[in-house]
Amino acid sequence: MCRPRMNRCVLAAVVCAAWCCVGGAQGQTDPLPSWNDGPAKQAVVEFVRTTTDASSPQFVPPEKRIATFDQDGTLWVEKPVVPQLKYCFDRVPAVAKKKPELKNAEPFKTVLSGDRAAIARLTMPDLEKIAVATLSGITTDEYQAEVEQWLATARHPRWKKPYNELTYQPMQEVLRYLRANGYKTYIVSGGGQDFMRVYAEQTYGIPPEQIVGTIGGTKYGYGKDGRPVLTKAPKLLLNDVEAGKPEGIQLMIGRRPCAAFGNSTGDRQMLEYTKAGAGPRLAVLVLHDDATREYAYGPAQGLPDTKEGTFTQALYDQAKRSGWTVISMKNDWKRIFAFEQ
Amino acid sequence: MCRPRMNRCVLAAVVCAAWCCVGGAQGQTDPLPSWNDGPAKQAVVEFVRTTTDASSPQFVPPEKRIATFDQDGTLWVEKPVVPQLKYCFDRVPAVAKKKPELKNAEPFKTVLSGDRAAIARLTMPDLEKIAVATLSGITTDEYQAEVEQWLATARHPRWKKPYNELTYQPMQEVLRYLRANGYKTYIVSGGGQDFMRVYAEQTYGIPPEQIVGTIGGTKYGYGKDGRPVLTKAPKLLLNDVEAGKPEGIQLMIGRRPCAAFGNSTGDRQMLEYTKAGAGPRLAVLVLHDDATREYAYGPAQGLPDTKEGTFTQALYDQAKRSGWTVISMKNDWKRIFAFEQ
Numbered sequence: 001m002c003r004p005r006m007n008r009c010v011l012a013a014v015v016c017a018a019w020c021c022v023g024g025a026q027g028q029t030d031p032l033p034s035w036n037d038g039p040a041k042q043a044v045v046e047f048v049r050t051t052t053d054a055s056s057p058q059f060v061p062p063e064k065r066i067a068t069f070d071q072d073g074t075l076w077v078e079k080p081v082v083p084q085l086k087y088c089f090d091r092v093p094a095v096a097k098k099k100p101e102l103k104n105a106e107p108f109k110t111v112l113s114g115d116r117a118a119i120a121r122l123t124m125p126d127l128e129k130i131a132v133a134t135l136s137g138i139t140t141d142e143y144q145a146e147v148e149q150w151l152a153t154a155r156h157p158r159w160k161k162p163y164n165e166l167t168y169q170p171m172q173e174v175l176r177y178l179r180a181n182g183y184k185t186y187i188v189s190g191g192g193q194d195f196m197r198v199y200a201e202q203t204y205g206i207p208p209e210q211i212v213g214t215i216g217g218t219k220y221g222y223g224k225d226g227r228p229v230l231t232k233a234p235k236l237l238l239n240d241v242e243a244g245k246p247e248g249i250q251l252m253i254g255r256r257p258c259a260a261f262g263n264s265t266g267d268r269q270m271l272e273y274t275k276a277g278a279g280p281r282l283a284v285l286v287l288h289d290d291a292t293r294e295y296a297y298g299p300a301q302g303l304p305d306t307k308e309g310t311f312t313q314a315l316y317d318q319a320k321r322s323g324w325t326v327i328s329m330k331n332d333w334k335r336i337f338a339f340e341q
Numbered sequence: 342m343c344r345p346r347m348n349r350c351v352l353a354a355v356v357c358a359a360w361c362c363v364g365g366a367q368g369q370t371d372p373l374p375s376w377n378d379g380p381a382k383q384a385v386v387e388f389v390r391t392t393t394d395a396s397s398p399q400f401v402p403p404e405k406r407i408a409t410f411d412q413d414g415t416l417w418v419e420k421p422v423v424p425q426l427k428y429c430f431d432r433v434p435a436v437a438k439k440k441p442e443l444k445n446a447e448p449f450k451t452v453l454s455g456d457r458a459a460i461a462r463l464t465m466p467d468l469e470k471i472a473v474a475t476l477s478g479i480t481t482d483e484y485q486a487e488v489e490q491w492l493a494t495a496r497h498p499r500w501k502k503p504y505n506e507l508t509y510q511p512m513q514e515v516l517r518y519l520r521a522n523g524y525k526t527y528i529v530s531g532g533g534q535d536f537m538r539v540y541a542e543q544t545y546g547i548p549p550e551q552i553v554g555t556i557g558g559t560k561y562g563y564g565k566d567g568r569p570v571l572t573k574a575p576k577l578l579l580n581d582v583e584a585g586k587p588e589g590i591q592l593m594i595g596r597r598p599c600a601a602f603g604n605s606t607g608d609r610q611m612l613e614y615t616k617a618g619a620g621p622r623l624a625v626l627v628l629h630d631d632a633t634r635e636y637a638y639g640p641a642q643g644l645p646d647t648k649e650g651t652f653t654q655a656l657y658d659q660a661k662r663s664g665w666t667v668i669s670m671k672n673d674w675k676r677i678f679a680f681e682q
Contacts, residue, residue: 208595220584254549
């Protein structure tokens with residue numbers, strides 16, 4: 001049976017052997033080199049070890065290894081403005097050009113004025129109007145091209161870099177470490193699902209089908225040339241924050257995660273839901289306490305910060321009470337970004 | 342580098358070599374043994390060859406290899422009643438026991454009467470009422486347990502077998518053949534997403550996260566013991582038939598399939614959308630023309646069958662016009678079920 005293919009077999013065997021040696025050597029190196037030793041790093045490493053060691057009583061079979069990650073503030077920088085929102089603001093002039101009646105209508109007038117203080121005061125219903133105007137009425141292909149174009153040109157005001165270069169290197173290492181150990185990694189974030197899909201594969205190694213975000217409906221139809229198109233509709237299917245996160249996980253994954261990572265009250269329910277499963281579960285919060293290298297906000301500031309959508313003192317207390325791991329960016333991360341040497 | 346692990350390396354090399362030989366030998370055997378030679382089988386084999394051969398100009402990179410399958414009538418028997426609907430009917434007595442006011446209310450009264458002719462006349466709004474009553478108001482865990490219980494006991498009236506033993510063996514071979522060639526296989530079907538998730542991994546090798554179905558919302562909350570639960574809500578997020586299929590594909594996958602399989606007008610848009618993509622695309626319809634071994638319905642009968650949800654003459658004509666492949670169950674399939682020898 002083997003004889004006619006011996007050459008191929010020998011070659012394959014040599015390649016496999018070489019690969020195994022590299023794999024073996026890698027197994028002895030630090031999978032999280034951008035992390036300082038401490039309880040946070042230890043919790044992640046211990047979780048992976050205990051759930052993937054076949055002799056462990058807490059072994060999790062590969063098909064059940066699911067890990068979910070919030071994006072804004074957990075995988076990349078969310079200050080001063082969440083990038084998805086910045087995209088919507090940046091799109092307003094083009095939308096107003098197509099629909100001139102918006103130019104003198106609020107909240108578009110405020111966005112077009114460029115008055116930062118006034119923009120910062122926009123309410124949630126205002127932001128929803130902006131989202132509907134900038135995220136619907138175009139085909140999925142057109143939207144993808146627009147986001148690509150925006151990402152290629154938009155720059156963060158502090159680092160003057162594209163937003164997708166401002167991902168946290170220690171979290172990139174966690175993503176790769178989990179995947180190398182058979183975990184399927186998902187983003188579960190308040191950002192738009194189709195927005196994140198444009199860059200997530202290249203930026204995080206996470207494919208479109210593993211992106212759970214705030215989901216708008218689409219409408220199937222036919223373009224001018226008769227070819228089928230999907231047009232983004234002004235219809236909200238899932239608001240992927242707070243309770244929407246476990247609901248989105250059920251919708252898109254249908255299994256409870258083994259590990260979940262977040263950084264704000266928007267992630268509270270995802271972490272509760274994850275941690276409530278049987279067996280070993282990892283729930284992690286990123287605390288932004290490094291004003292020098294990134295930003296400091298939430299309980300690290302000792303402020304009476306009770307606003308939902310941020311890392312409140314109540315969330316910090318719940319984390320401590322519930323056995324969640326809190327990452328101190330200042331103490332647990334050796335470096336924040338890949339471009340820091 | 343290699344020395345301390347030499348024994349492991351040698352062992353791995355031998356295992357790999359053995360595996361490659363088996364792989365090589367398998368490559369020469371027929372991947373679709375339950376199929377007769379003919380244009381349908383040839384179309385499937387040729388599609389896989391041309392999209393996975395790295396030297397082919399039509400090569401598709403592994404991450405883009407997506408294949409979608411309707412379930413009812415494409416992967417398993419849908420006559421005399423679609424199994425999901427049968428589940429709902431079978432659940433009515435238990436629901437009416439909990440809510441006695443339903444016993445004398447239509448359409449529940451008709452279902453409880455057992456009068457098959459009257460049940461067959463129930464309208465779509467009637468069926469929706471039954472779906473809402475039987476598929477919501479319970480937690481996702483309770484629902485899973487109920488479907489498992491139903492599947493273990495319900496039997497098809499003709500073959501007296503569990504419904505998930507009535508899958509088409511030739512299609513099971515296509516699923517495995519595609520996966521062996523790097524394709525990710527999805528179900529995209531009108532059945533309930535959470536219903537199919539209960540058995541699809543065991544029945545088809547398709548995990549919960551690759552099930553696109555008709556999707557109902559869930560509501561996150563806390564049970565009596567304070568633990569987080571997701572309760573199935575009477576809220577329709579996606580009606581996964583007709584235009585809902587490409588819309589559901591965008592929602593759950595975010596990429597256009599390379600291959601799609603269906604059997605009725607409910608699959609028309611999925612096949613159009615798939616076929617409209619650039620490069621090689623495979624669109625396939627199963628024609629039920631075998632009254633002896635299974636059922637015959639649709640244009641095979643020469644009937645003026647224009648009812649949506651079935652394989653109409655218009656769909657057959659569109660398939661011929663658009664280069665879709667039509668499988669004749671009678672002529673293309675050597676056997677229908679795994680239990681036939």
